[in-house]
Amino acid sequence: MAVKDPVCGMTIEESDAVGTSEFGGKAYYFCSNDCKEEFDSNPEDYAD
Ligand SMILES: [Zn+2]
DSSP, X not given: OEEEOXXXXXXXXXXXXXXXXXXXXXXXXXXXHHHHXXXXXXXXXXXX
16 A cells, blocks of 8 residues: 655555554654654654
8 A cells, every 4th residue: 555654755655664653543654764753753743
């Protein structure tokens, strides 16, 4: 399933995601640990 990395906007395959985070009951997928760390620092800036 294709998902969007909310930090960099890249579309990635869920199975290729390097990291995942949950916020507000939703799962988010990231292309890199840098994107995950950025999301985890400011989740409210990136969450839907
Ligand atoms: Zn990314």
